[in-house]
Amino acid sequence: MQTTHIVIIGFYLLAMIAIGLYFSRSSKVGGGDDFLFAGRRLSTPVMIATLLVTWVGSGTIIGGANFAYNYGPFAGMVFFAGTPLGILVLLFIARRIRRAARHTIPELLEARFGTGVRTVAALVTAVAYIGLVAAQFVGGGYVLALVSPLDATQGTLVVAVVVTVLTVTGGLFSVAYTDFVSAILILGALVASVPIVFLAVGGPTAYWEGLPEAATTPGGGLTGLQLLGYFLPLFLLLLADQNLYQRLAAAKDERSARNSTLGMLLSSFLVFVPVVLLATAAAVLMPGINGDESVLRLASDGYLPAIIGGVLLAGAVAFVITTGSSFMLSAASNIAFDLFARFGGSRVGDRGTLVVQRVSVVAIAVVAIALGLYFPTVLDLQMYSYTIYGAAITPAVFAVLFWKRATTAGAVAALIAGAAATIGWEAAGAPGDLNGVIVALPVAVVSLVVVSLLTRAPDPRDLEAAGVD
Incomplete structure (x- = not known):
């Protein structure tokens, strides 16, 4: 434990809370729409930052690092490849997303498929996002346990409180500007750490020779199907991530949405490439440790100068806080807009919806803490959450955007089949060491296509009225 690390992290946490309190003023957040979309007036630099940091959380610096630590640099790059490939797809459809902007993904689905689909999608989204919030809490607990007298559970509770306060105060205003900082x-700490750590390893040659033999192979010891099972969840989640769609909807205009997506694409390489290099270098320097802690231990165990190590650890906390607050805000929007406002909440108005969102944030925090205690690692928790969303929601969203023949019955079938297959596969213990996406995605897509083709095609006038075809 180094005092420098604690001071830097403590200063960062206080700064983030101060920003949240600043944006909690009624002049900044006048209602539920401002809370969710920041008045749709975020600048392009802030948009790029919030898109990037919303996406990059404990699943990158802890869960993804765990994967790279155990399976090597090539497999690690495959794991993270879903990010730039998914962003490329978003780049081509960013204007379409901005044009079809809704408060939530389930609301987008309702415009095409009706109220029933919206309700089912809201429940699936909330379940998946609460799991991702839990992953951020647990990841933050790891960081605090490394640099303070707190154990992992106590650290998780501290992070949960900070994330909840940040989210419940200023909504997207506070989230976006803390993302910018x-x-x-994050980028500065990661880029600066790579050459220092490689110097500690002894250079590129010593790094390569020090890796376990399996880690130097393209698959890292995994079969092609197993590797695909780790690539797909990240890719599918990004394609229809409600957080990213809401950020693009918060852009000033369609051009800003597209430029921000391009900025996210370029800056993403400055995150996942250093994480893979740092995690695999940790496998050489510290074999046999918990892979979840691989990047973090480079700082806490003295492989980095105290100040840079403290900034890296604060960056890890930044990952956790920004991503946790984003998924928490997004799940709260499902409760407020898709459930409460839809079924009896219209009488309370925009200010009442804001109250519901804030109460929902607190409730989500409590459930996420409980869920975080169930899964043994951040990687396990994120794979489950990514899959339940990506397999169930993404096929239905892309049907809205690109397939006019999709029907309401087909969308419902995809949502239910994708979620049920994911949960069932997890309950069965993931047979063959395959992630559930290998089964859940085909089940959802086949259900969507087959049921849609067996039911009556949508009326073209209804598609035109929906405005999302």
Whole structure:
């Protein structure tokens, strides 16, 4: 434990809370729409930062690092390849997303498929996002346990409180501007750490020779199907991530949405490439440790100068806080807009919806803490959450955007089949060491296509009225 690390992390946490309190003023957040979309007036630099940092959380610096630590640099790059490939797809459809902007993904689905689909999608989205919030809480607990007298559970509770306060105060205003500060911190710490750690290893040759033999192979010891099972969840989640769609909807215009997506694409390489290199270098320097802690231990165990190590650890906390607050805000929007406002909440108005969102944030925090205690690692928790969303929601969203023949019955079938297959596969113990997406995605897509073709085609006038075809 180094005092420098604690001071830097403590200063960062206080700064983030201060930003949240600043944006909690009624002049900044006048209602539920401002809370969710920041008045749709975020600048392009802030948009790039919030897109990047919303996406990059404990699933990157802890869960993804765990994967790279155990399976090597090539497999690690495959794991993270879903990010740039998914962003490329978003780049081509960013204007379409901005044009079809809704408060939530389930609301987008309702415009095409009706109220029933919206309700089912809201429940699936909330379940998946609460799992991702839990992953951020647990990841933050790891960081605090490394640099303070707190154990992992106590650290998780501290992070949960900070994330909840940040989210419940200023909504997307506070989240977006803390993202901007965090992005600068994160990118600087990661890029600066790579040459220092490689110097500690002894250079590129010593690094390569020090890796386990399996880690130097393209698959890292995994079969092609197993590797695909780790690539797909990240890719599918990004394609229809409600957080990213809401950020693009918060852009000033369609051009800003597209430019921000391009900025996210370029800056993403400055995150996942250093994480893979740092995690695999940790496998050489510290074999046999918990892979979840691989990047973090480079700082806490003295392989980095105290100040850079402290900034890296603060960057890890930044990952956790910004991503946790984003998924928490997004799940709260499902409760407020898709459930409460839809079924009896219209009488309370925009201010009442804001109250529901804030109460929902607190409830989500409590459930996420409980869920975080169930899964043994961040990687396990994120794979489950990514899959339940990506397999169930993404096929239905892409049907809205690109397939006019999709029907309401087909969308419902995809949502239910994708979620049920994911949960069932997890309950069965993931047979063959395959992630559930290998089964859940085909089940959802086949259900969507077959049921849609067996039911009556949508009326073209209804598609035109929906405005999302």
